[in-house]
Amino acid sequence: xxxxxxxxxxxxxxxxxxxxxxxxxxxxxxxxxxxxxxxxxxxxxxxxxxxxxxxxxxxxxxxxxxxxxxxxxxxxxxxxxxxxxxxxxxxxxxxxxxxxxxxxxxxxxxxxxxxxxxxxxxxxxxxxxxxxxxxxxxxxxxxxxxxxxxxxxxxxxxxxxxxxxxxxxxxxxxxxxxxxxxxxxxxxxxxxxxxxxxxxxxxxxxxxxxxxxxxxxxxxxxxxxxxxxxxxxxxxxxxxxxxxxxxxxxxxxxxxxxxxxxxxxxxxxxxxxxxxxxxxxxxxxxxxxxxxxxxxxxxxxxxxxxxxxxxxxxxxxxxxxxxxxxxxxxxxxxxxxxxxxxxxxxxxxxxxxxxxxxxxxxxxxxxxxxxxxxxxxxxxxxxxxxxxxxxxxxxxxxxxxxxxxxxxxxxxxxxxxxxxxxxxxxxxxxxxxxxxxxxxxxxxxxxxxxxxxxxxxxxxxxxxxxxxxxxxxxxxxxxxxxxxxxxxxxxxxxxxxxxxxxxxxxxxxxxxxxxxxxxxxxxxxxxxxxxxxxxxxxxxxxxxxxxxxxxxxxxxxxxxxxxxxxxxxxxxxxxxxxxxxxxxxxxxxxxxxxxxxxxxxxxxxxxxxxxxx
Numbered sequence: 001x002x003x004x005x006x007x008x009x010x011x012x013x014x015x016x017x018x019x020x021x022x023x024x025x026x027x028x029x030x031x032x033x034x035x036x037x038x039x040x041x042x043x044x045x046x047x048x049x050x051x052x053x054x055x056x057x058x059x060x061x062x063x064x065x066x067x068x069x070x071x072x073x074x075x076x077x078x079x080x081x082x083x084x085x086x087x088x089x090x091x092x093x094x095x096x097x098x099x100x101x102x103x104x105x106x107x108x109x110x111x112x113x114x115x116x117x118x119x120x121x122x123x124x125x126x127x128x129x130x131x132x133x134x135x136x137x138x139x140x141x142x143x144x145x146x147x148x149x150x151x152x153x154x155x156x157x158x159x160x161x162x163x164x165x166x167x168x169x170x171x172x173x174x175x176x177x178x179x180x181x182x183x184x185x186x187x188x189x190x191x192x193x194x195x196x197x198x199x200x201x202x203x204x205x206x207x208x209x210x211x212x213x214x215x216x217x218x219x220x221x222x223x224x225x226x227x228x229x230x231x232x233x234x235x236x237x238x239x240x241x242x243x244x245x246x247x248x249x250x251x252x253x254x255x256x257x258x259x260x261x262x263x264x265x266x267x268x269x270x271x272x273x274x275x276x277x278x279x280x281x282x283x284x285x286x287x288x289x290x291x292x293x294x295x296x297x298x299x300x301x302x303x304x305x306x307x308x309x310x311x312x313x314x315x316x317x318x319x320x321x322x323x324x325x326x327x328x329x330x331x332x333x334x335x336x337x338x339x340x341x342x343x344x345x346x347x348x349x350x351x352x353x354x355x356x357x358x359x360x361x362x363x364x365x366x367x368x369x370x371x372x373x374x375x376x377x378x379x380x381x382x383x384x385x386x387x388x389x390x391x392x393x394x395x396x397x398x399x400x401x402x403x404x405x406x407x408x409x410x411x412x413x414x415x416x417x418x419x420x421x422x423x424x425x426x427x428x429x430x431x432x433x434x435x436x437x438x439x440x441x442x443x444x445x446x447x448x449x450x451x452x453x454x455x456x457x458x459x460x461x462x463x464x465x466x467x468x469x470x471x472x473x474x475x476x477x478x479x480x481x482x483x484x485x486x487x488x489x490x491x492x493x494x495x496x497x498x499x500x501x502x503x504x505x506x507x508x509x510x511x512x513x514x515x516x517x518x519x520x521x522x523x524x525x526x527x528x529x530x531x532x533x534x535x536x537x538x539x540x541x542x543x544x545x546x547x548x549x550x551x552x553x554x555x556x557x558x559x560x561x562x563x564x565x566x567x568x569x570x571x572x573x574x575x576x577x578x579x580x581x582x583x584x585x586x587x588x589x590x591x592x593x594x595x596x597x598x599x600x601x602x603x604x605x606x607x608x609x610x611x612x613x
Contacts, residue, residue, distance in 0.1 A: 045071035050158040060138035089126035089139040098124040100147035127163040180254040188255035205306040210319040280332035299327030367586035377601035384422040427462040444477040470498035526560020
């Protein structure tokens with residue numbers, strides 16, 4: 001709807017002979033910056049049906065009017081006359097009821113004709129519209145073309161309720177459009193309006209600053225622990241400190257649940273970085289909210305933007321990148337880095353591409369790396385390793401896309417795909433007579449009660465024994481929640497499935513928890529194994545850990561065996577299996593059968609021990 005205020009009829013008394021000429025040109029289409037109430041159309045339809053009236057208008061006490069006929073907005077650019085009675089209703093706290101306008105002395109000589117029809121209005125009623133604080137802003141008017149003998153109590157109640165809804169909508173519009181209800185600071189819509197005005201009127205560029213209270217997870221932890229009232233008080237306290245730091249006449253905006261922003265004067269921003277240090281120092285001081293002290297983890301981001309960059313861009317997204325990076329830095333503030341931003345955008349692009357790849361399953365593949373038994377020298381297991389060949393980016397490193405899957409909540413889907421693809425391939429190899437096991441990496445997000453059912457379902461579908469599978473969990477995953485973890489691991493072991501502690505030595509190395517873990521094997525991290533040739537400490541670590549694990553009843557697997565010297569070294573230790581490039585690099589599934597056929601076995605421990613020195 002759009003309205004245009006016209007002549008102000010307040011100088012005419014009701015019933016004045018010229019009242020019919022008093023006009024406010026109104027139309028039913030609002031411009032973006034004019035009045036609009038959320039849900040107004042629905043309220044109009046309800047009141048139109050409840051009171052059986054064809055015409056409804058919202059008249060503001062400033063002279064603007066918005067018209068509806070039969071519940072629908074009137075066509076635009078249709079002028080209509082606004083009688084002084086409408087203005088009187090819009091400025092009165094008392095409801096108005098005119099059962100028959102022909103018998104009302106205020107309308108003598110001036111028929112109430114809104115311009116929507118040639119027939120005069122014979123019935124008129126209004127109810128004041130007020131905000132939640134009681135401030136009157138206008139009136140909701142209803143009209144009919146036939147007179148009435150009464151306005152029933154239920155109809156009056158419906159009109160009052162409709163006016164109350166519109167009043168609440170006015171407050172909601174104010175909050176959504178310009179003001180945050182908690183801090184009473186201007187909202188992000190106001191920020192964008194003022195930033196555009198600043199760039200257009202005052203300067204060729206602007207410095208935008210963003211202040212993040214804390215990482216999202218930590219802020220949510222505040223709410224879970226202390227409640228919303230505490231979080232609201234914290235927001236107000238942070239706003240006060242930020243306002244005290246800002247230059248005079250600089251507005252602070254609340255642009256997110258835990259984020260503020262401001263447009264700084266273009267003076268000494270780049271040269272005088274000590275002011276930013278001062279802001280971070282202020283924000284890092286403890287806050288006393290509702291008698292409870294709290295220290296936050298603020299991040300302050302800074303962005304220089306000109307008018308051309310604003311056009312079609314999102315400065316809040318850009319400066320948010322800087323404030324996010326700053327939260328994890330010692331300094332606590334950072335200037336927007338375009339290269340870092342591009343990296344974040346590429347990661348988001350890869351997340352969406354990975355989700356699509358998991359759906360169509362044409363880009364993902366599994367490679368398999370053999371593990372050999374040191375007693376017999378033969379291959380006894382294969383570790384399934386996911387590979388992603390992107391159509392435009394090429395080979396995406398597993399370390400990259402697996403980490404993205406973890407952060408994006410795709411890890412369960414990726415694990416399920418690996419299980420289904422790997423177990424299906426294992427079934428085919430075992431039908432061909434290859435007596436091998438399959439090892440699959442499993443994330444911490446998969447370690448729940450549902451994992452047992454998923455394992456059983458996949459194994460039954462492909463007719464594979466659960467004892468031919470092994471799940472690899474990182475050391476940190478297994479030690480993180482010991483009681484719950486042990487319960488889930490025990491259920492997996494009861495299926496007959498093996499459990500390996502992967503990358504041992506890089507996590508918690510909690511020996512007390514280790515002895516209680518129902519694991520079957522322990523994989524010593526390759527970072528120690530690779531260093532054995534040049535570092536005596538690494539060799540001592542591998543030898544000691546292997547002996548400890550063996551004594552605790554684990555089967556010991558050594559990763560990262562990339563040379564024959566390393567292989568010879570582990571032959572003389574308390575190790576059971578070896579895995580690494582010296583034995584074989586990971587291979588696609590079609591290369592495994594030829595490799596198994598050609599593989600004559602690695603040197604055995606017995607051979608190594610019988611070789612004279």
